[in-house]
Amino acid sequence: MNVEECTEFHRLWSALQFVYCIPVGENEFTVEQLFGEGLHWAGCAMIVLLGQQRRFEALDFCYHILRVQRVDGKDELIKGIPLKRMVDRIRRFQVLNSQIFAVLNKYLKTSDSDSLPVEHVRCFPPPIHQSLAATRPHPGTIYMRADAVLK
Incomplete structure (x- = not known):
């Protein structure tokens, strides 16, 4: 994993989500009020299509803050940002991401073995002695599903 550069989409999305989770002021609009859930659907769809969902869930900045805050339980004001309000927003986005990932995985990753291609x-x-070769039939082609070959 490259730590010096951002070469994977899930890291970029993690940084964007961190900015979205910062609570807004009284007269400001949240990202949900401006764009609805469309940005989250787009980001989560890209993560799933790129096969980065597990990395995103393990390495997301916001999820890390949420886990740390659950352990220490602090409710401080850090650089003008109330930690408790930010963690509440992170938790809402985490639930939303989980729901979006569930829908995307249901329709994009099929586990139906009938849809797998058939391999020839x-x-x-094994070699057979010449004296037995005339009495044994030659086996033909066997058709197997790809999942049976990989197991």
Whole structure:
């Protein structure tokens, strides 16, 4: 994993989500009020399509803050940002992300074995002595599903 540069989309999305989670002032609009859930759907869809969901869930900045705050339980004002309000927003976004990931995984990653391609596997029998070769039939092509070959 490259720590010096941001070369994976989930890290960029994590930084954007961190900014979204910062509580806004009294006369300011939240990202949800401005754009709805569309930005989250787009970000989560990109993460799932790039196969980075597990990394995102493990390495997200906001999720880390949420876990740390659950352990220490502090409610401080850090650089003008109330920690408790930020953690509440992080938790809401975490639930939203989980719901979006569940929907995307349901429709994008099928576990139906009928949809897997059929592989043509040729089985070669062990050598047979010439005296027995005339009495044994030659095996043909065996058809197997791709998931059976990988197990």
